[in-house]
Amino acid sequence: MYEHFFHHTLDIARNQYDCIALNEFITDADDHFYRNLLLGVVERNTLFLSNDPSGNFVVQHVLKLHDLRCTFNVAAGLRGHCIDLSFKKYESYIVEKLLEVEESMAVPVLEFLECDGDRLMRLARNEFGNFVVFKAMKVTQEMSREINTICPFLS
Incomplete structure (x- = not known):
């Protein structure tokens, strides 16, 4: 079998x-x-x-x-396809799952950061892509808080 x-x-x-x-x-x-x-x-x-x-x-x-x-x-x-996948209903779920795991979140986040503002704006306005952009913003915001918490202890 x-x-x-x-x-x-x-x-x-x-x-x-x-x-x-x-x-x-x-x-x-x-x-x-x-x-x-x-x-x-x-x-x-x-x-x-x-x-x-x-x-x-x-x-x-x-x-x-x-x-x-x-x-x-x-x-x-x-890698290199996360934005295109985010525009589609079920494919956007895959990108959201990548954003949930620390080991894979960098792939979609870096792709979003490297794309031009117009394309990112279209994605944010898309009926499926807006959920992905929101999740990416939420994840990066949480990471930034963690980094800010650790920074005072680095010295």
Whole structure:
């Protein structure tokens, strides 16, 4: 069964009903070797799956596992695409999940900082993007508070 899932992971992830089974299979897999193989397929195809109506649920699920290696690899796979993903309904959830984890939040935040003001303003006015921009502002504000708390003790 593991072999079947491994060889057809992308097809399974892109099917409306099979993606649910894949998520459960990833969560409940007893064999860590095959689980890591499945996660590797998802990590290497993050952008492709993120833009798929069913595949993005698999990427979201992988991010919910709180596996730092997976989260890092997903973030790396989405580098340079976070703004585009933020304009879309389900894809914006993936960017929000990246913002929730300290190890991956830098990818979307840096992308927002590097984009031109007009594009960021359009994103902030977008029905889905505004949630991402709000979350990015909230996360960076919390980090700034933490830094300000630590600064007096540095000397």
